[in-house]
Amino acid sequence: MSDWIIHGSSRNSPEEAKKDIIEKAKSLGVNAILDLEYYKTTGSEPGTGSGTYYFTIHNFKGRLANIGKKSLNGEYTKEELSNINEQIEKVKQNLLDLTKKSQTNNLIKWIFAIILAISSFYIYDNIIASIIILIIAYILPGSTDYDSWLEYNPI
Numbered sequence: 001m002s003d004w005i006i007h008g009s010s011r012n013s014p015e016e017a018k019k020d021i022i023e024k025a026k027s028l029g030v031n032a033i034l035d036l037e038y039y040k041t042t043g044s045e046p047g048t049g050s051g052t053y054y055f056t057i058h059n060f061k062g063r064l065a066n067i068g069k070k071s072l073n074g075e076y077t078k079e080e081l082s083n084i085n086e087q088i089e090k091v092k093q094n095l096l097d098l099t100k101k102s103q104t105n106n107l108i109k110w111i112f113a114i115i116l117a118i119s120s121f122y123i124y125d126n127i128i129a130s131i132i133i134l135i136i137a138y139i140l141p142g143s144t145d146y147d148s149w150l151e152y153n154p155i
Helices: 014-028 078-082 084-122 127-139
Strands: 004-010 032-045 053-065 150-152
Touching: 004 014, 004 084, 014 032, 014 053, 014 084, 053 084, 084 127, 084 150
Parallel strands: none
Antiparallel strands: 004 053, 004 150, 032 053
């Protein structure tokens, strides 16, 4: 058993949320999820003029583990089964780095958009262009959270 909790989610169905958590676990190289738990959360997105649209998000969470048993094929080495915490810690650090890079890029986008908007207002005396620049910056994707699905939680 490891010190890591994994989360999987889908707004479509519990089956897709379960598929999501299984795919993530496989990508980490583990072969078991213990204490699997289902829960629901609510998501929202702006409507098209008729209010905010709320929807159910189906979630699963569980503790990552590698379960070993005797095998004629010998698929797993002792190291693969025993140092799961160290392996996942490296993956988590890479995911944290991706999240930080995404946040930095988002900040740069906003700084650039604000400078352009101020420049277009003061240099060209055009408030419409300033507003359009800020709207485009708002519409462009923001930062992405790459690491929230993998949580350190020692036993």
